[in-house]
Amino acid sequence: MSDNDIVCLATTSDRSEAYEWRLALEAAGIECQMGEDLTVYVNNVPWSQADLWVHRANVERALAVLERQPASQIS
Structure with a gap:
């Protein structure tokens, strides 16, 4: 395994919460993707x-x- 592997950090049942989390991560300089x-x-x-x-x-x-x-x- 490599540090560059992409892993699932968190799962939420609320897409708007996932969007807020993504914004917080990006504001902290952490590159992330929100799944479909x-x-x-x-x-x-x-x-x-x-x-x-x-x-x-x-x-x-x-x-x-x-x-x-x-x-x-x-989770």
Whole structure:
């Protein structure tokens, strides 16, 4: 594995929260990508998620940034 590998940093069920997280990471100088919104239906109830991806070398720093965000629930 390389420090340049791209890994999933966090997953949220709220795309707007993922966007806010992305802005916070970019403001801290951490390059990241927001994955496509994935929506599936379970018993006719929509369930969605959005992922944030970063370089492996930036994971610890990125987690620290997200932990400072209000209502941050990193999974």
